[in-house]
Each structure stands twice: as C-alpha cells, then as structure tokens.
Amino acid sequence: MNWQGWLLWGFVATLALTTMLSGSQALGFTRINIPYFLGTAFTPDRRRAKLYGFFLHMANGWLFAVVYAFIFESWGHANWWLGGLLGAAQAAFVLIVGMPLMPSFHPHMATEQHGPTASRDLEPPGFMALNYGVQTPVSIFIAHILFGIILGAFYHVHL
C-alpha cells in the first residue's frame, strides 16, 4: 500500500472533484452544493453547514481514495483509465443508489413522500439527483471520473 500516494493524491483528487462540482453549480449546470448538502446534516446555519460539509467531503474523498488504493494494489497496477473507470462506477453508485437513499440518512432532508406538513427541510435529490437539475448526473459523473483519473494516474508517482 502506497500510503504517501494515497494521502497526497487522494487529497488532490478530492480537491479537484469538489472544485469541479462547485464550478458546475456556479455555472448553472446543477443546483447541488455538496458541502451544503452534507453540512446541513449537522447544522441549519447555511454558512457553517458549507464549512462542515467541505471538511466532511474532504474526509469522504480521502476515505474513498483508500478503497481505490486497495483496488489498485489488488490489481497490481494503476493508470489513468483504470482510475477513470472506477470513478465512473463510483458515480453510478452514488447517483443510482446513494442519492435516493439520502433522505434516509440525512436528518434534515424531506422524502418524496413528505407532506402535508411543511417541510422546512432540504428537498430530496430523487433518482440520479435529477431534482437538482437535469445536468446534475453529468456533472457528478465527470467529477468522479476526474477523481479516478487523478488517483489512477498519480498513485504510483513518487515525489
């Protein structure tokens, strides 16, 4: 296990993923704001939620990078396209399984069955997070593929 590669490139890949998703939101491709999305599980304060969510997302990224590292080690090699494939697989899992499950995990997220009580909660993402904009799946796919490519390409690079 290349711990140094995981630590460094896991961090870089997560930063790239977060930047990519934030950029997608800023450019109007999607409404999803991942730090806010995660952080509101802990606080209703929007500013703090974004901060908490940012750190949580970074920790998540590092955690997932460990899984990537284990897979690369079990395969015996790593390259950009294998990383990209893993990223695509992770994105598919996040969108198809993770997003519809979010209302079950997130304490302040409404479900598709919410009502009539006024929610005061986050709207649910729905299948493939399409409720946040039709281009949301595309943004998430590209960001995760980028995450995988960075990890795959640089995992064995020693500085």
Next chain:
Amino acid sequence: MASLIYAPDDPLNAPMPAKCAKIQDYGIIGDCRSAALVSREGSIDWLCWPKFDSPAIFCAILDRGCGGYWRIAPTNAEGVIRKYVPDTNVLQTTFRCGSGTVILTDLMPVSSEEFKRTTRLPDHEIVRQIECSNGEAEIEMEFVPRAFYGLESVAIRDLGKLGIRMKVGKGVYWLRTNATLNLNEASVHSHFHIRAGEVFQFSFSYTEEAPALLNPLGDFVHDGIERSIAFWREWTSRATYEGPYREAVVRSVLALKLLTFAPSGAIIAAPTTSLPELIGGSLNWDYRYCWLRDASLTIRALLGLGYWDEASDFMEWMLHTTWLTQPELQTLYTLYGRRALAERELKHLSGFKNSSPVRIGNLARDQLQLDIYGEVIDAAAQYVFHGGTLDAGMQKALLGFGKYVVKNWSLPDEGIWEPRSGRSKHTHSRLLCWTAMDRLLNLRDHGWNLSEAASFSDTRKQIQEEIHSLAWNSSLQSYTSVLGGDQLDACLLLFAWYGFEKSDSPRMQSTYARLRDQLDAGNGLLYRYRKDHSEGAFALCSFWEVEFLALGGGTQQAAESLFDHLLSFQNDLGLYAEEIDPVNGNALGNFPQAFTHVGVISAALSIADRAKGAETLPHRQEKASSHSAVQGAKA
C-alpha cells in the same frame, strides 16, 4: 366501529346533477403531493399520481369516453349535498335516495411526519368509504382506470383476497375493498345493497417501490380517516385570522395548502390542465406548474394567516430552486424548479365539454415577464418585514434580480397575462420593476448593505416618471395597460397594493371609474383586460377590486358588499376556478385556482385591517415584524 358521519346542516334537496355538468360540480381532495377531483355524483374524474404533474390515471373530466374514472354512488339517488368535514380537506357527499340516505367520504389520508415514521402507510392512497345513515340503498361502483391521460387501458389482475392489482409503467396500483367485485377486461364493477349502519370501504393506492403495502381495511381505514380529520383540524387551528369571512378564508387556505407540493415547497397554480376559459373555446392550458407572478400575494396570504412554515418553504423554493436560471427568472417552473415541459396537445381527448385542445406542458415557459422580479423581491421583503431572515445566498439572489431589473426594465415583455401575440411595454411590468427597486431600497433601510443603492434609486425614479407620463392617457383620464395605449387592464388596480400610488388619489379614482366601464363583465364582475367575450370574467381581478376599495379607493361598506357578492360565485364547497362566466355564474378555467384563493385571503385581510383601523398595507411596513399574528405563529 364508530360512525364517521358528519351530518350536514342543510336538507338534502339539491337535485342530482347531470354527468360532468359544470366545473364547479367538483371538489378536491389531496395530500400535498397530488390531488384528485371528485364530482357531485361521486366520480373521481381527475387523478395524477405520484405527483401533480404526472400523467393522469383518471381524466374523464376531459373526455367522458376516453378518460378513466372511479364512481361510487347509489343507483337511485334523488338529491345530493356535499361538504367538507369542517376545517378539513375530507370530502363528504351525502346522497338522498327514495329508500334511505348514504354518505360517501373521500380523502387522501394524511398524517404527521412523526406518525409516518412509526407506521407503514402506502406511498399514495385514496380512501373512499360509503355508509348508510338510514334506510337502505343500492350502490353501484365503476372503476375504469386509463393510463397516460386515457391513452392506455390498464391490465387488471384479480389477486383474490389481496385485491386488484394493476401494473402501469414503473408503478403498481392496488384496489382493495370489502365489497364484491366483478372484473371486465379493463374495468372493475360492483353492485351491492347497503343498509343502515353498514359500511363499505375502498382503498386505491400506488407505489413505485415493491413490495407494495397492503394494509387491512376496517378499523385501519377508519383510524386513517379520523387521523386525517385530526391532522387537518390541527393545521387549520393554527390560522391566526379572526376577522370577517373566516369560513371563506379558512377554506381558501385549505385549498391553497392542497396545491402545495410539500417535498419542495412549490405551490402550483391549479391541479388540472385544460379546463376551458370559455366552454367550447381553445384557451385551455396546463396549470400544474408554479408561477412566480403569484409570489407576492401568496406570501402575504400565508404570513397574514400565520402560516410561517409554509411561507418559509415557499421563499426557500423561490430563491433556491430557481438557482439554475438566476439572475434570470422563468415565468414558471416545475415542482422541483426544472423547466416546464414543452407544450403539446393530447389529440385523443375531446376536452371538457368538447373544449379542445387539451394541452400538457406550457409554452409560457419561453416568455419574458418582467413583473416576476418585483413579485419575488416584494415577497422576500414582506418575509423580512415580518421577522424572517434571508441568508447570504438568498440576499445575493435578490440583488442579482435587482441588477437584472436595472438592466432590462425598459424592455417590452409578454406581461402578466401571457398573451401569445407578442411583446409590449406593459404598465404592470413597470409597476413591478418599480416595486423591485423600491423593496430593495426598503431592505437597505432595514439594515441590508446595498452597494447598488444609487443605481436602484435612479432606476426607481426613472420608472416612476415613465409610468406617470407614458402610462397616463389624459384624454381617457386613466392609466392604461401599455405605455401610450388606450386600453385598460385590471392590474392597474394594484397600484395602491404595491404602494405606488394611493387608491384615493384623483388619478386612481379616475382610472377606477374608467376601468369599471371598460372591463365590466356584468354581474358585478371584471374582465382582466378586454371585453371580447373570448373568456370569462377573471375572478382574481374582482378580489383586487375589493382590495382597491378596502385600501381607500372606496368605502369599507363598498368593499364588504363586493366581497359578499363574490362569495356567491364560490361553489357549494367554497372553491373557485380561475374565471367566472358572468352570464350564469359558472366556474371556468382550471380548478381550483390558487391565485383566486390567494385573492380571497388577501382581500379579507385588507378588509379586516381597515375594520380595525390598522395602517394601510401593514404587511409591507417594518412594524409588521411585531404583528401579533405572525409572532404567534412563529412561536
């Protein structure tokens, strides 16, 4: 099992209606995710599941032959009377037969989120319970599902004691009852005898997640009805309004609540598509979307009645769900803030009383309506003045709208009424652009840091000057619908409401007199902008007239007198459509209509304010933050 009959006060002497006679013959039931229309003869003729904008499984209201329906009624009914169980959205239709009286209870069961977390309940359900209060009767049930707006018949399978199962698309419907059913290829029928004290129950549910929940009937359904009644009564009890016309106001807010999509906070204009604005006409539109032009009055209605959570949800929806198009705003959005469907016609449906075409989607999505910026900003300002807070993202969004207005306010647009004949320089759009600037400057006075204040102030002044000079027709002695025009528009009544010009000013008094003349539809009603009889009188405009009078344009008595008159046009359940046929008083257009019910509430609030001697337009003053009603609701 205890009786659930809430005996009506009135005698059962109303005659049985002919099938699908009038739009006002319908009542609405719902669960804040979808809604169904139930006719006076016990037929559910409109239902879209799982959401308001999903394809209909029952749409007989738009085509008796092709659209599906679900009817439960006595075979020999001689009279019918309907009412909601007081302070609820649980509908009861009482049929008088020669041999007895039966009561049909219709609802989509609702309960608190806490209860839902502890009990397994169907994702979507309609419960229908028929019981005999005296004598006996023969009951007929016809269940005719037709998927995708009547395009497809539904394969029905009898699974014995489990019930009737219907697989459609990615979902499955279940029909369960304690009555004996007979299946045909694409429909289910039942004919049974009911005696005093007997109860038959029907549960129709839908899910897209297998396995579906098949809850028992009997006490479980009975408890569900009682729980729903308790839920709605608790919700209604939170209304802090104690002024005149309370019954109409409460019914209006209950209807408005049914048009709310709880998972996102959106409020749709109406739950139906293509109910005609003129019988036999082609002004038939899909209203199952959220229009921003309703924002300001909607927030006023919700805050004025103390429904703080609903107002907050709607604010969140407006400022966050529209993110993808900001700083530009679209005229209308879907429940989750997406672009509306492209408009298309369902040619297989003949339409309500042959009023075709039937349309889904809405072309107005591509229009430019500059008034909506002022609507959203004014709604936000009211929210803040009542004590609400807007986070940095919301403030940034509002400032973005403000800058957009500075840049674009002088453009011609389609305007509030969405004509498809092109763009003009609408006075109302300018009024709302002025409102946008004015409210942002008000918010600065309220403590906002507004670096753009100078440009907002300049723009406000320019718009004001333009309206005063170019929207005023000196030969008519009236403001006009478009700059330099000679036609009037009921929107002009809102000058006072938005604080642009007092309603007792000479210009407004003169405009009102001219408007009453030009737009008079007869029967005390108003057309919205023209008098060519291509549509009915616009119900909301008459409630604007009440507001105009209540805000000083007339006497308190005149405002109350008009309000009383307008109440005569609500149906027997207290519901309004978009328009009213001025000749016979029939409802026209999509039904029930959120905008009209918002108008009812807002007009009643203004009448109540004036009766109390409150300051004019207290909802837009900073001191509104100490408004006891809202503070009570927040607490």
